[in-house]
Amino acid sequence: MSMNRREFLKITGISTILGLGGLSAASGIKNLVEAQQVMPNPEALKAKRWAMVVDMSKFKTEEDYKRCIDACHQVHNVPYVTDNPKHEIKWLWKETYEHAFPGTEDEYLSKEIKELPFLVLCNHCSNPPCVRVCPTKATFKRQSDGIVMMDMHRCIGCRFCMAACPYGARSFNYKDPRPFINAEKENLEFPTRTKGVVEKCTLCYERLAKGLQPACVEASKGALIFGDIEDPNSEVRKVLGSRYSFRRRPELGTQPSVYYIF
Amino acid sequence: MYNGGKIIIGILIFIGLVSFPFLYSGGKATAKPDPKIDSPEILKMPENERKCIESRAFMKKEHMKLLNDWRDWVVREGNGVYTNAEGKRYTMSLQNTCMKCHSNKTKFCDECHNYAAVKPYCWDCHIAPKEKQS
Numbered sequence: 001m002s003m004n005r006r007e008f009l010k011i012t013g014i015s016t017i018l019g020l021g022g023l024s025a026a027s028g029i030k031n032l033v034e035a036q037q038v039m040p041n042p043e044a045l046k047a048k049r050w051a052m053v054v055d056m057s058k059f060k061t062e063e064d065y066k067r068c069i070d071a072c073h074q075v076h077n078v079p080y081v082t083d084n085p086k087h088e089i090k091w092l093w094k095e096t097y098e099h100a101f102p103g104t105e106d107e108y109l110s111k112e113i114k115e116l117p118f119l120v121l122c123n124h125c126s127n128p129p130c131v132r133v134c135p136t137k138a139t140f141k142r143q144s145d146g147i148v149m150m151d152m153h154r155c156i157g158c159r160f161c162m163a164a165c166p167y168g169a170r171s172f173n174y175k176d177p178r179p180f181i182n183a184e185k186e187n188l189e190f191p192t193r194t195k196g197v198v199e200k201c202t203l204c205y206e207r208l209a210k211g212l213q214p215a216c217v218e219a220s221k222g223a224l225i226f227g228d229i230e231d232p233n234s235e236v237r238k239v240l241g242s243r244y245s246f247r248r249r250p251e252l253g254t255q256p257s258v259y260y261i262f
Numbered sequence: 263m264y265n266g267g268k269i270i271i272g273i274l275i276f277i278g279l280v281s282f283p284f285l286y287s288g289g290k291a292t293a294k295p296d297p298k299i300d301s302p303e304i305l306k307m308p309e310n311e312r313k314c315i316e317s318r319a320f321m322k323k324e325h326m327k328l329l330n331d332w333r334d335w336v337v338r339e340g341n342g343v344y345t346n347a348e349g350k351r352y353t354m355s356l357q358n359t360c361m362k363c364h365s366n367k368t369k370f371c372d373e374c375h376n377y378a379a380v381k382p383y384c385w386d387c388h389i390a391p392k393e394k395q396s
Contacts, residue, residue: 038341038354077389144340151337152387186389189358194386209342 043211047228049126049146050203051236051257052214053245054119058223065094065119071219072201077192079173079180089171091201092121092216100248119224121216122169122201123248123256124148130161130170139198146257147203157196166252170200229257295377298369303362315346315359326382329356357388365391 059065072078072092081087094117098105105114128148130139138154139161141147162170176195190206193199204214212218217226227234236259239245245259263269304312314321316328332354335341344354353359364370367390375382 037345038335039343040340041342041353044342140338142340149337153333153337188389191357191387191389
């Protein structure tokens with residue numbers, strides 16, 4: 001078998017030309033979907049930047065916390081893992097004052113405040129450190145409304161975001177969460193997660209898209225106030241304008257969107 | 263021929279291994295996949311409304327690319343509504359749009375995917391419709 005240089009070049013040239021034909025097959029969907037379009041749901045709630053105010057004066061009994069937490073965890077099929085506290089998955093949970101606001105606990109702080117469990121969740125920071133470290137952009141800040149989102153399709157489970165988040169708002173699925181979800185209360189309209197991904201509160205983006213308030217806000221009976229912080233007439237702005245508020249670890253410069261009032 | 267005996271034995275073993283799958287299946291091809299679109303939800307619809315969001319040929323060929331685009335549009339870009347070639351609007355959702363009609367996942371999805379040995383990981387997270395065992 002012998003081939004001279006000239007023949008070799010001829011064959012390569014012809015096969016390149018033939019190969020170019022394959023390109024049109026690869027770009028099939030572009031041509032077919034061109035005429036169609038996508039758009040946000042017209043009923044969706046819109047904001048420049050969503051924010052939440054947690055009115056701690058309205059959390060009096062165990063039931064007040066439970067209502068909100070259960071509403072969130074049921075709607076999002078959050079597994080209830082009990083056998084290992086490190087495997088716990090939480091989107092919305094209770095935290096002691098010293099853990100929620102480290103560095104601010106004074107020696108002579110009143111007992112009520114010291115022992116009051118604070119309701120905490122992802123702060124949806126406007127400068128989110130988790131987004132900066134994510135190598136796959138699985139977690140990202142939505143430009144439209146400031147929600148720090150999780151794209152489970154892209155998460156590779158590296159847990160950089162968990163190390164970066166100063167609020168401990170992220171949980172890792174060390175095992176398949178499905179056996180830990182109550183099959184009767186499962187929300188069939190929302191996915192579960194799989195082993196090896198990080199999850200957290202997504203500010204109910206799927207409910208906002210349908211024109212509904214987040215599940216915890218709806219269940220809270222007014223203890224959680226939700227709205228657009230960049231709209232001066234929104235309810236959150238009115239509350240923040242009239243009462244003293246504070247945020248978790250403001251010194252870090254992450255600019256949380258969750259505010260606390262008493 | 264040097265080492266002729268060993269070479270011939272080696273060739274025979276090789277031919278035996280390569281032809282094993284064909285001999286094992288008796289020389290017959292595996293049954294062609296036969297995906298079903300006769301879920302109860304689809305049968306309930308009037309005949310003229312039994313249409314998928316796009317043409318049958320398009321869905322057959324491009325559904326994987328379409329789903330891939332849908333997930334990016336919904337999760338990453340926040341667009342939830344898809345307008346098809348005829349101008350009809352649909353909520354882009356595997357669990358809440360596709361599978362509401364195609365509630366027969368085993369016969370609709372798995373039939374071909376198993377045949378083609380593709381294992382999409384949709385159902386690791388998305389909840390498959392509850393099918394009645396028949």
